[in-house]
C-alpha cells in the first residue's frame with residue numbers, strides 16, 4: 001500500500017531541522033514508497049543543503065517528494081491531509097490543516113481513528129528515558145491522537161535514518177584513494193591539498209558551532225611531527241584559515257548536497273561534527289568522530305553528551321577529547337592558545353591520536369557502525385508503526 005504522508009518542518013536555526021526532514025522524506029519515498037509532501041517554512045536554509053531547491057517556489061518536486069513552502073497563509077485549496085502526518089520536533093502543523101484532520105475524523109463515523117496517524121518526531125537523544133516515551137500517545141481535547149516517535153541508538157527506540165545501500169557505497173569510496181581524490185577535486189581542492197591527500201596525510205573534517213575551540217585545535221595540529229589536512233565548509237570557523245602553517249593545511253569546501261556531504265565525511269580519518277544529522281552521518285562513516293553538541297541553556301546538553309558517551313564504545317581518550325571540545329565557555333579568549341582550556345584540548349587530542357589509542361578508536365568506530373547497521377532504520381520502523389495503526393482504522 002502506497003501511503004500518502006505530510007511532513008512538516010519548521011527551521012528553528014541552522015540546517016539540522018531541514019537536514020533530518022529532507023533525509024526522512026526521501027527515505028520514506030524511496031524505501032516504503034510513500035507519496036511524500038514536505039512542508040518547509042524556510043526554503044533558503046533548504047537550498048543551502050540542496051542547492052537545486054528554488055527558494056522562491058510555492059510548490060516544487062524533487063527526488064520524488066512534493067515540496068510546499070509553508071507560509072503564514074495556508075495554500076488554497078488546502079491539500080487533503082495524507083494517511084500519515086509527521087510534525088518534526090513539535091513544530092505544530094497549521095491550524096487549518098489540523099482542522100482538516102479533525103474533519104476527517106468527524107466524517108460519517110465520527111471516529112477519531114479515521115483521521116491520519118499523527119506522529120511527532122522528536123530530537124535525537126541517547127538518554128535512558130527515551131525508550132520509555134517512544135511511541136507513547138497523547139490524546140488532545142479535540143479527540144485527535146498524537147504519537148511520539150523518538151530516534152535513538154537502541155532497539156527500544158525509533159532507531160536512526162540509514163539508507164539500505166549506504167555501507168556498500170561508503171566502503172567502495174573508502175577503498176579507493178583515487179576515487180576520493182577525484183571527489184575532493186570536484187569540491188575545488190587545490191593541487192597542493194590534493195597531493196597531500198594522495199600522500200596519505202591525516203584528513204579531518206570540521207563542522208562545529210562558533211564556540212568550538214578551533215584555534216586550539218589548529219595550534220596543536222600545526223606543531224605535530226605528522227601532517228594534517230582540515231576540510232572545513234565555507235562559513236564554518238571563520239578565521240581558521242589564518243591558523244594554517246607548519247604541519248597543518250586547511251582547505252575550504254563549499255556547502256554541498258547531503259549525499260556529497262556524506263562522501264566528504266567518508267574521506268576523512270576523523271570527523272568533527274555537530275547538531276543531530278551530521279553527527280549520525282559521521283557515525284555512518286565508520287571512522288572516529290568528535291561531536292559538538294547543540295548548546296542548551298543551563299548546560300543541559302552536557303548531560304546529553306554524557307548519555308551518548310556512555311553508549312559510544314570508544315577508548316577513554318576519545319571521551320576526554322569530546323568533553324574538552326564541548327567545554328568551551330562563551331568567551332573566545334578562554335580557549336585561545338595558551339589558555340588552560342586550550343592546553344586541555346591539546347593534551348586530549350594528542351592522547352587520542354597516539355597509538356594504541358588511535359587504532360582502538362578506529363576499530364571501535366568501525367564496530368559501532370556495523371552494530372548500528374543491523375536491524376531496521378528509523379524510516380522502516382516508522383513505516384511499520386504507522387501501517388499497524390492504520391490497520392485498526
Ligand code: TRH
Nearest residue numbers: 014015016019049233255256258261274275276277278
Ligand atoms: O546545522 P545544525 O547545527 O542543525 C541543528 C539545528 O541547529 C537545530 O535547530 C538543532 O535542533 C539541531 O541541530 C540539533 O547541525 P546538523 O544537525 O548536523 O545539520 C546540518 C545539516 O546540514 C545536515 O543535514 C548535513 C547538512 N549539510 C549538507 O548537506 N552539506 C554541507 O555541506 C554541510 C556542511 C552540511
